Ligand SMILES: Nc1ncnc2c1ncn2[C@@H]1O[C@H](COP(=O)(O)OP(=O)(O)OP(=O)(O)O)[C@@H](O)[C@H]1O
C-alpha cells in the first residue's frame with residue numbers, strides 16, 4: 001500500500017535503458033496472442049446463442065492505448081511533456097463549466113438556481129484565470145497546476161449529475177450531450193499529453209507484470225468461452241461480463257456507482273468529523289476523557305453489522321441508517337487513533353511552544369493536532385478500508401441502490417456476469433479512493449519523509 | 455544598554471522532584487539569586503546539580519517546592535513570551551521547516567506580518583541562510599541548536615534563558631555565535647541567564663559568573679568579571695586578567711569536590 005504512494009522520480013533527459021524498452025513491448029505481444037486466440041478459436045457451441053464477442057473490443061482498446069504508450073517509451077527522448085495541454089484542459093473545462101452553469105440557469109430550476117448561479121460564477125472565474133494564463137506569467141503558473149483542471153472537471157460533473165437527478169432523461173438536451181463529449185475529449189487529450197511520459201515509464205517498469213496479467217485474462221477467456229471448462233453459471237466468459245457494462249452502463253455507473261460514492265462520502269465525512277472531534281477531546285481534555293472514553297471503549301469495537309437492527313429502528317429513512325452504519329465504524333477508528341496521537345505528543349513540544357508565548361488553545365491547534373496528524377491519517381486509512389465493507393452492509397438496509405446492493409442482487413438472481421461486473425467497478429472505485437487519500441497524505445505530511453520509512 | 459525591566463530574584467528557592475517509585479530528588483535547595491535588569495549571568499556547576507531545573511523554574515514550566523521567584527517584583531506563576539528558553543536539546547517542531555520554526559513565536563503572538571523581515575535576519579544571524587526550507591531531520595545537531603537559538607531570539611524576550619546553547623558547536627562556530635549573542639544582548643539589552651560548562655565562554659560573555667554546588671544545589675560563589683569588553687566583540691581571551699580569572703574559577707570549581715572535577719568539559 002505504501003508502495004503505491006511513491007511519486008515517480010523526475011525523468012532524466014536521456015531515453016530509457018534498452019532493457020526497459022524491450023519490456024514495454026511485452027504487453028503488446030500479450031495482447032496480440034490473446035487476440036489471435038479469441039479470433040481464431042470459435043466460441044463453445046453452448047455459448048453461440050447469443051454469441052458474445054466483446055472481449056475483442058476490449059483487446060482493441062487496450063492495443064490502442066498500449067501502442068501509444070509503447071511508442072512513447074521507445075522514443076521517450078523525443079516526446080515533450082506538454083504543459084500547454086494543461087492550459088488547454090483548464091480553459092476548455094473552465095469554459096464548459098461556465099456554459100453548463102448558464103444553461104442550467106436558463107432552465108431556471110427553482111430548487112437549484114442559487115447553487116447553479118454560484119457554480120456559474122466559479123466556472124467563469126476558472127475560465128478567466130485560464131484565459132489570463134495565456135498572457136500573464138503568474139496566472140500561467142497557477143493555471144498549469146493540475147488541481148485547477150480537477151476542480152473544473154468536478155464542477156462540470158456536478159452539473160451533469162444535478163441536471164440528471166433534477167430533470168431525469170429529458171434534462172439531457174443535446175447541448176449537454178455535446179458539452180459532455182467535448183469536455184471528455186479535452187480531458188482525455190489533456191491527460192494523455194500531460195501524463196503520457198510518466199505512464200510510459202510506469203509501463204516500461206511493469207511491462208512483465210502487465211503482459212502476464214493480459215495473458216492470464218487471455219487464458220481465462222479461452223478456458224471459459226472457447227472450451228467451457230468451468231461451469232458457466234459461476235464463471236461467465238469475459239465477453240459476457242463486458243456485455244453487462246454495455247447493457248447496463250447508465251444504471252451501473254450513474255445510479256449504483258454514484259449512489260455508493262455519495263453514501264460513502266456522507267458516511268466517511270460524518271465519521272471523520274465526529275472521529276477527529278471525539279479523538280481530540282478525549283486526547284486533550286481530562287474532563288472530556290472522563291465522560292467520553294468509556295463510550296468509545298465500549299461502543300467502538302462492536303462490529304458494524306451488529307448495528308444494522310438498531311439503525312433500522314433509530315432512523316426512519318433507510319438512507320440515514322446506511323449513512324449511520326458507515327459513519328459509526330469510521331468514527332471509532334479515527335477517534336481512537338486521534339486520541340492516542342494527541343496523547344503521545346512529546347511534552348517538550350508544549351513546553352517550547354508555551355515559552356514562545358502560546359496559550360493552551362494554541363498548543364492544541366499548533367502543536368497537538370499537527371503532531372498527531374500522521375496518527376489521524378493512519379486512522380483515516382484504516383477507517384476507509386473498513387468502510388468499504390460497511391458500505392456493502394449498509395446498502396442492504398433497504399437502500400435499493402449502490403454497488404454492494406447490485407452485487408448482492410445479481411448474486412441472488414444467479415446472474416454472475418453482473419456480480420463480476422459490479423466487483424470490478426468496486427475494486428476500481430476502492431483503488432481510486434485510496435490512491436487519492438495517499439496523495440493527500442503525501443501533501444500534508446511531506447515533512448515525515450526521512451523521519452519514518454516512507 | 456541596561457533596560458529597566460528583566461530583573462530576576464530567587465528567594466531561597468528549592469525544588470524537590472518526586473520520582474515514580476516514591477523516592478525524592480532534591481535538585482535545588484535554598485537558591486538565593488539577584489539578577490539585575492539587562493545583566494549577563496553565566497551559571498556554572500557540576501552535571502546534574504540543577505542548572506536546567508533553575509532555568510525551567512524561571513521560565514515558569516515548573517513551580518518551586520518552596521521559596522519564591524520574582525520577575526520585576528511579580529511572582530512567577532507560568533510561562534510567558536517575556537522569557538525565552540533555549541533548552542539543552544534543541545526541540546524543533548518536526549512538522550515545520552526551519553523558517554516556520556523560527557517564525558513560530560511571531561505567528562503565535564500574531565505579530566508575524568509586521569516583523570516578517572526579522573525571521574530572515576535571525577536565520578542569517580545564526581548562519582543558516584539557504585536552509586529555510588529544510589526540515590529539522592535534515593539538519594545536523596549543531597544546526598538544530600542554532601535554529602532553536604534563533605527561534606528564541608526572534609521573539610525578543612526581556613529575559614533569555616540559555617541552557618548550553620552552544621554545546622554542540624565546533625570551536626570556531628562557537629566563538630562566532632558567542633559574538634552574535636553578545637551583539638544581540640548589547641543591541642537589545644535583554645537579561646541573559648546562560649548555563650555553560652565552558653569556563654572560557656563564561657568569562658568571555660558574562661558580567662557575573664555564578665558557580666553552583668553539587669546537588670542539592672545552591673550558589674557557591676558569585677564572581678564578578680570586571681574585565682573591560684572591546685567595543686565590537688567580547689573580552690580578549692589572551693588578556694592576563696582573563697587567564698587569571700580562569701585559574702580562579704577553576705580553583706573554586708575544584709573546591710566543590712574532587713569527584714566532580716572530572717565532569718567539566720575543560
Ligand atoms: N522531571 C524530573 N523528575 C525527577 N528528577 C528530575 C527531573 N528533572 C531533573 N531531575 C533531577 O534533578 C537533578 C538536576 O537536574 P538538571 O537537569 O537541572 O541538572 P543540570 O545541572 O542541568 O545538569 P547538566 O549539566 O547535566 O545538564 C538531577 O539529579 C535530575 O535527576
Ligand SMILES: [Mg+2]
Nearest residue numbers: 505506542617
Ligand atoms: Mg542541564
